[in-house]
Amino acid sequence: KAGVTQTPRYLIKTRGQQVTLSCSPISGHRSVSWYQQTPGQGLQFLFEYFSETQRNKGNFPGRFSGRQFSNSRSEMNVSTLELGDSALYLCASSLGTEPYEQYFGPGTRLTVT
């Protein structure tokens, strides 16, 4: 069974630009969550989607948004990029809405210059 895939793996953007990251969950998994990992703040929850609906959102500004498609694939968007948005963005998929184990993708390394 294929794992969680994320594209692109690496991205360099300029301050003020926007970026879209993509995540394809494990086949059969309907829940997708996004996390931001930085050296200073560690791993922080961004949001979770299930059946195309955002079920949960972390404490991030509105510049961070996401969506989920009918095939469970998900995208997250960050608008008006700031230097502090440089991070590893991890996507995780799980079976459903219970706290099942979440399986993570390899992440997208975003660098904002």
Next chain:
Amino acid sequence: AQKVTQAQTEISVVEKEDVTLDCVYETRDTTYYLFWYKQPPSGELVFLIRRNSFDEQNEISGRYSWNFQKSTSSFNFTITASQVVDSAVYFCALSGNQAGTALIFGKGTTLSVSS
């Protein structure tokens, strides 16, 4: 509020040594779940174990074992006879009713195993 504390920032051991990674959590939920993840240098988080709050049985999987004690709010992870391939950052995480399925992670413990 929910919180996970991994007090050990870095641990260095020599191969074949046993090592225990500590995890202390805080939650007001009566039903919650605890997890351990491994993050090798490649960066991908690898799921190791999930334990719910009603199951205090210790778990052993090969060289890995976990000790869950509700009385001390701890969920410690022991690697027996460590190997170089165990070198990674290990994260303890918590999920409960307050946060839905969101994982609240500790800061992680970097384990270095030398030969």
